[in-house]
Amino acid sequence: MIEIKNLWKEYGDNVVLEDISKTVNDGEFVTLVGTSGCGKSTFLKMLLGMESPTRGQLLIDGQPIPDEPDQSRGIVFQQYSVFPHLSVLENVMIAREFERAPLLGKLFGGRKKQVREEARALLEKVGLTPAADKYPHELSGGMRQRLAIAQALIRKPKVLLLDEPFGALDPGIRADMHQLILELWREHNLTVFMVTHDLSEGFYLGTRLWVFDKVRHDPQAPGAWGAQITYDLPVGEIPADTLAKMQQQINEPEDKKITGESA
Numbered sequence: 001m002i003e004i005k006n007l008w009k010e011y012g013d014n015v016v017l018e019d020i021s022k023t024v025n026d027g028e029f030v031t032l033v034g035t036s037g038c039g040k041s042t043f044l045k046m047l048l049g050m051e052s053p054t055r056g057q058l059l060i061d062g063q064p065i066p067d068e069p070d071q072s073r074g075i076v077f078q079q080y081s082v083f084p085h086l087s088v089l090e091n092v093m094i095a096r097e098f099e100r101a102p103l104l105g106k107l108f109g110g111r112k113k114q115v116r117e118e119a120r121a122l123l124e125k126v127g128l129t130p131a132a133d134k135y136p137h138e139l140s141g142g143m144r145q146r147l148a149i150a151q152a153l154i155r156k157p158k159v160l161l162l163d164e165p166f167g168a169l170d171p172g173i174r175a176d177m178h179q180l181i182l183e184l185w186r187e188h189n190l191t192v193f194m195v196t197h198d199l200s201e202g203f204y205l206g207t208r209l210w211v212f213d214k215v216r217h218d219p220q221a222p223g224a225w226g227a228q229i230t231y232d233l234p235v236g237e238i239p240a241d242t243l244a245k246m247q248q249q250i251n252e253p254e255d256k257k258i259t260g261e262s263a
């Protein structure tokens, strides 16, 4: 279980997130939407341990989330972070090797064989077996995202964080990736947090959708107020007019918003 208790994040005078409290049970698939710059990625980074809250608490199974990334949480970014000089198979293996041999980044003998088998099984799962010996520059965008997902999953995380992982992909490939991520979510009993700009993607994939938005705006001091979670919706129960209003809000630039308007 993940508990978010009166969480704030500020960078100097810039309040990014303001007093967020939520509980997420194991196995939920939470999708995060909101205007650009409202703090969705910052929120994921706090879950990962790359950033710390300035106030409040973030607990995983009752313990504060460690302030550096560890094996319990994996992340996939829109901009994939693969090693260009390693093959697809080696890229997946190295994610595991770093975890098991953090100083050397190398495993030997039986251990290495075991990791290779695990990596091959994951490549099969994400549909990359035919590309196992290729190098990242030889892959399409969709294949690279499959690789990034395999890299995150080989560490057997409980929580998977996805930061607009499919934003750059063509619609057909996106649909394939949706099926893949749903399969992996179920099969690995993952808790998923996924940022997306596409509301329909958020509704399709999630069991729960969060809208991040600023309830208060001061045009003279844009950083004075932070975003909150203004909607927390169980998916499948949203009236069409609410949906339209939400998509409009997400598309609207911050400076066009009316001062003091609430969500």
Ligand SMILES: Nc1ncnc2c1ncn2[C@@H]1O[C@H](COP(=O)(O)OP(=O)(O)OP(=O)(O)O)[C@@H](O)[C@H]1O
Binding pocket: 011, 014, 016, 034, 035, 036, 037, 038, 039, 040, 041, 042, 043
């Ligand atoms: N390391 C940092 N130092 C200072 N300010 C930062 C830092 N990281 C993010 N910010 C600021 O925090 C705010 C939220 O950024 P964030 O990237 O989390 O937004 P976002 O909702 O993910 O945006 P987008 O949808 O465009 O990706 C922005 O105003 C950004 O400038």
